[in-house]
Amino acid sequence: MRWICCCLHTVRVLYFYTPKIFSVTAQKDMEALDMYFMQEAIACAREGLQLRAGGPFGAVIVKQQQIIARGYNRVLIDRDPTAHAEIVAIREACHHLHDFQLHDCDLYTTCEPCPMCMGAIYWARPRRVIFACTRQDAANIAFDDAFIYEELQKPFTERNIPMISMGRDEALSLFHQWEQMEDKIRY
């Protein structure tokens, strides 16, 4: 009877504590996996740097623990100001998935994304963004995107690049046309 009691106690202890042990283990496994994919993003950045492709930035996109896209900053070699590592990787991932959304994907990037990339990330809707360096780290090597955040807060007329609105009625008619289309795909 005492033995049964002891067993029951052990079972109860295991019942209460095992899930916690598992969750801690799972969390550590996830951190290790995240670090593995971040290392891959860093490897991309290193590759781009060696090729003098652009700034020292890299990104990978992961779905179901598989890398589906890699990218490094290609602004210089592509002469494309939008060719940031995250954008390059998002384009490749969407091409790979035949989709314009990154459902259940994680984006690993070697630096906190700039406002342009954050916009692209929100449109692509991945599950998580994992970044290494901060925007301050980037600012310290002259990749300062603080001015963009500041610009967006200003009224159109006070921005460094003037923004002028015209032709609204005609452009708006296309919006109405879109709204009335029954076979449109909302995204």
Ligand SMILES: [Zn+2]
């Ligand atoms: Zn960017």
